[in-house]
Each structure stands twice: as structure tokens, then as C-alpha cells.
Amino acid sequence: MLVIKHLHNRLIQLETWLAAGSLFLLLALALLQILARNFFDAGIAEADTLTRYLVLYVTFFGAAVAVQRDRHIKIDVCCTLLSPALLRKLYRPTQLLAALVCAFLADAAIRYWRDEWLYAPDHERWLVLVGLVIPVGFVLLTIQFSLAALLGREETCCTL
Amino acid sequence: MLYLVIVLVLLALFGLPLFAVLGAGSLLFAQNSDLDSALLIVELNRLATSPNLTAIPLFTFAGVALAAGGAPQRLIRLFNALLGWLPGGLAIVAIATCAFFTSFSGASGVTILALGGLLYPVLRKVHYPERFALGLLTTSGSLGLLFAPSLAILLYGIVAGVNIDEMFLAGIVPGAVLMIMLGIYAGFTGARFGVHHHTFTWHVALRAMRSAYADILLPVLIIVGIFGGFVTISEAAACTALYVLVLEGFIHRSISLKNRLVPLLADTAVLVGSILIILGVAIGLTNLMIDAQLPMKLLAWMEDSIDSQLKFLILLNIFLLAVGAMMDIFSATVVIVPLILPLAQRFGVDPVHLGIIFLANLEIGYSTPPVGINLFIASQRFEKPILGLFRAALPFLGIMLVWLVIVTYLPFMSLWWQ
Numbered sequence: 001m002l003v004i005k006h007l008h009n010r011l012i013q014l015e016t017w018l019a020a021g022s023l024f025l026l027l028a029l030a031l032l033q034i035l036a037r038n039f040f041d042a043g044i045a046e047a048d049t050l051t052r053y054l055v056l057y058v059t060f061f062g063a064a065v066a067v068q069r070d071r072h073i074k075i076d077v078c079c080t081l082l083s084p085a086l087l088r089k090l091y092r093p094t095q096l097l098a099a100l101v102c103a104f105l106a107d108a109a110i111r112y113w114r115d116e117w118l119y120a121p122d123h124e125r126w127l128v129l130v131g132l133v134i135p136v137g138f139v140l141l142t143i144q145f146s147l148a149a150l151l152g153r154e155e156t157c158c159t160l
Numbered sequence: 161m162l163y164l165v166i167v168l169v170l171l172a173l174f175g176l177p178l179f180a181v182l183g184a185g186s187l188l189f190a191q192n193s194d195l196d197s198a199l200l201i202v203e204l205n206r207l208a209t210s211p212n213l214t215a216i217p218l219f220t221f222a223g224v225a226l227a228a229g230g231a232p233q234r235l236i237r238l239f240n241a242l243l244g245w246l247p248g249g250l251a252i253v254a255i256a257t258c259a260f261f262t263s264f265s266g267a268s269g270v271t272i273l274a275l276g277g278l279l280y281p282v283l284r285k286v287h288y289p290e291r292f293a294l295g296l297l298t299t300s301g302s303l304g305l306l307f308a309p310s311l312a313i314l315l316y317g318i319v320a321g322v323n324i325d326e327m328f329l330a331g332i333v334p335g336a337v338l339m340i341m342l343g344i345y346a347g348f349t350g351a352r353f354g355v356h357h358h359t360f361t362w363h364v365a366l367r368a369m370r371s372a373y374a375d376i377l378l379p380v381l382i383i384v385g386i387f388g389g390f391v392t393i394s395e396a397a398a399c400t401a402l403y404v405l406v407l408e409g410f411i412h413r414s415i416s417l418k419n420r421l422v423p424l425l426a427d428t429a430v431l432v433g434s435i436l437i438i439l440g441v442a443i444g445l446t447n448l449m450i451d452a453q454l455p456m457k458l459l460a461w462m463e464d465s466i467d468s469q470l471k472f473l474i475l476l477n478i479f480l481l482a483v484g485a486m487m488d489i490f491s492a493t494v495v496i497v498p499l500i501l502p503l504a505q506r507f508g509v510d511p512v513h514l515g516i517i518f519l520a521n522l523e524i525g526y527s528t529p530p531v532g533i534n535l536f537i538a539s540q541r542f543e544k545p546i547l548g549l550f551r552a553a554l555p556f557l558g559i560m561l562v563w564l565v566i567v568t569y570l571p572f573m574s575l576w577w578q
Contacts, residue, residue: 019429020422023217030214030398034391051394052208055432058217059440062433063179065426072177072434073491082174090174097171098180104187105441108197112205115198131208134201141437145180 001151008147012068015140019061026054053130060137067095067144070153092149099145106138164188178491179438186445193452200444207440211394212317212324216436218397219309221428222404223264226375228424229408229415232274234372235260236282241368245360248350250286251296252343254279255303259339262304263379272301272537280542286356292349295552296342298538299560302526303339305489305519306331309382309397311435312489312522316515319439319497323512324393325386330512330574334520334567341559374407435490442494455502462503472507473517473568476500480518484525488533492522509571516574520567524560527553 033047172181190197239253283293308328317324385391408415504514526534
């Protein structure tokens, strides 16, 4: 279990850096594009497309970190109706179920991505590569929810 | 299928993350319709073509950095110097500060956490009744939702396919009217309880202005930038993020960029990730529902029982108040807006006006049991029971309901710019 906890911490560190790095890159690219357009009357090729994909990077890596911080949005009726002890008991099954849903979505994303890769014309292959974040993101979410189910949590979902 | 929907709703009530509930719903819907689940990912990928999408993480980052950099304290000082001399001045200060701050922080509860702790002891010190102070701060956590560059407005614009510039314009008058209504109530309460208010002094006002002028300039620059045609929404968001970084990192030096930049970026990513993952998954489900003609069936059913715009608006308000009491604003926007949009258009409600009605209802829902997020956060912040806070918030909710009626049935308040 100690090894799993250690690997989990490393994974969280990596995802945190990737999330922060993607957001920083998004900001930098958006600012460079403004500068290039207004002061040099030019634009960075495909910068708009890249910035929009970077939002997906921020989303998926941020969502993966949100699992560990228990920050995913929930309909928190349970917080008012159930006792903290029961909420703690419900934590592992709900995380496992979320992992299952993410696994199915990951499967759909991998199949979608493979088809895109097969049928994309050569000049659009880079865009398909950039879009790899969707299957990778769902795989990361599956791993994070599985680990959350395995490791459990002390606080309830209502703890801020 | 109905059983599965009931199971999913139950799972949602027991705390399964909402995006997983919607994802499971989408997968089941696809399987039931003999469709490949990869279609859901096609829609998610299409999210990357939305031109205003980049504005969401960048404005959110600006809000997170402002909160961490001490903007709440500077704003309280400024509004207190400018408005604190009025009857009920300090309560008006709280309303103005919360509204300003929420428009940047995205009403994610940060306002109550960041400002509540500062304002509550000050309000009590000048002898505002405890119940009034708690009610004010609880409901103020969602004030400012209708002001640029609120995250809720951005999300509604993206989901409904409405021009975000127009949404920003539409929110100004209804947002200001609510602040005035609450301000008048605060003034009366202040006078009734003989609350002390200070006299205006120029040197205090100037000193506060010198410390907070850059914060107060921010929304002005955004509005001028966008409506002056200098920048697009996404560019305005990038400039705002840079402005806040320079302001907090180099001018006020309240954030050490070396130590705090990565945690702030990560905090933003977590907030954005938890919201946009819902949008990504729900887009697929929404399109499946549209393919299955669900909104059309709903429309046909409504046309049988509703024959006027007035009846539709009354029902819409009741429905949205119930939604607001059950769901948070971001999930509700993604799930509910695609369903009500065609209905509203059929009954002649402008999509921009619908957006304001929608957000106004959800703003009230923030402080309504069972899941009003403001109640939970205020309960933790002030260590008071949720029911007590709800009771304290009731007079404010009453005023907000009157405001909701005005905003709903006087569309020119939202559409004055047309």
C-alpha cells in the first residue's frame, strides 16, 4: 500500500505540473498572439487552435487533480441528509463507480482517437496528436478514481 | 430506461461526481439508441472549436490571483471610505465589495470565504444585528453573478451560443438594480438599529483610492476593451490575467511569483477542470437528447398546456428556482439550458433575456436549501447551523424574489441596448 501511495503522490505531482504548465502556456500563447497581431501585424500559425486545445489540457489535468482534492462538483443533498460516518462509507463505492464510467469513456475516446489518426490527412496529423489529451485525460481520471477508491479518504465530501 | 435514470439520480444524490453521472447517462443513452459511444467524444472534441472557451480559465486565474493577493482587503477599505458615511454604509460596503469580487471569483464560494471573515466582525462591531449580518453575507456570496466577466455568464454564452458581449451588457442594469434594492434595505436596517456610520473624509478616501485604484480599474478596462472593439473576449481575459499578475506580483508585491505562481495556476486548473469536464461530458448527452427529439417532445407537451409567454415565464421561474435549490449554477447551466432554450424561443423569449432570468433564479438558489452552496460555505465560515443561516437570509431572499419578478417581466431591463 505504501508503494501505491508513493506512486499516487508522484502522479498527482506530475498532473499538477502539467495542469499548471498548460495554463501558463495558454496564457503565454494568448498574450504572444495579441502582441504579434497588434504590434507586428502578424499572427502565430495555428495559435488560436492550440490555445483552444490547451483549454482541454487544463480541463483534463485539472479534473485529474480535482479527484485527489475531492473538488469535483456534486449534488450535495447527501451532505445535509447523511451522517459524516455514512458519507465516509459511501466514498469508496462512489469513487469506484466514477472510475468505471471514466474507463468506458476512455475506451470510447481511444477508439475515436484511433479512427481520427487513421483517416486524418497528413497535414492535420499534428492536430490529432494534440487531441491525444482526451483519451489520456480519461485514462488519468480512471486511474485517479480507482486509486481514490483503493486508498479511501478521511474527510467527507462536504468538508471544504 | 426509466429505472436507470432513477438509479443515476440516486447516485448523484449520494455524491457521485456530476460529470460521472452525466457520463454514465450518455453511455446508457448511446447504448439504448444503438449508437457508438465514440460519438460522445466527437462532441467533446468539438468543444475545442468554441472561440470564447479560452476566456474561462484565464478570467478564473485572474479571480484566483486577486483573492490570494489581498484584493478583498483593499476593496473593503476603498468602498468603506467611499460609501461608509451613508446610513447603513457598512452593509452597502459589503454589498458593493461582494458584488465586485464575485464577478471575478465566479461565485464558487470564494467570496464568503475571502470576504465574510473580514466583514462579519466589522458589521457586528458597529452593532448590526447578528441575523442581519449573517443573512447579508450569506446572500452576498452570489451577488455580482450578472457583472462582467462572471464565469456564469461566460458559460451560459458558450452553452446557449449567445454573444457574450451582449450578455455582459444585459447583466449591468439587473445587477445594479439588485444592489440598489439590497442597499436600500441595508440603509433602513442601519437607521432602525441606530448603526454608527463614519463621516466622509477626503484624505482617507484618497489613501484608500491610491491602494485600490488598480483593482477598481480592472472591470472598467475589460468593458472598454471589449466594447471599444480593442480586444476580443479571449484577449480581454489574457490581458486581465497578465494585469493581475503584474498588479499582485510587482506593484503590491502580495504574491511571490517564484513561490506562489505554480500553486495558483494549479488551483485555477482544478476549479476549471471540475467545471469544464461537466461541460465536455454533458455536450455529448445534450446532442443525443436533441437527436432523440427530446426538446421537441417537451415543446409539444408544453404547447398543449401553455398558451402564453406569461404562463411560460411563471412556470420557468418556478422550475428554475427548484433547479437552483438542487443544483449548482455550473452544472445547471450545462444540463438545463439546452433543454429550455428552444422552449423559450418558441414562446418569444430572447435568449439573452433568458440568460439573465436563468442566472437570476440560480443566484437565489445559491442561498436556498437543500443544496444552496452559500449556506454550506457560510455555515462553515461562521460556524452557524444551515437552518439558522437560511432564516437569516430570508429577508434578502424576499427582496431577490421581487427583483426576479422585475427582471423576468420587464425584459427591457436586460435588453435596453438592443
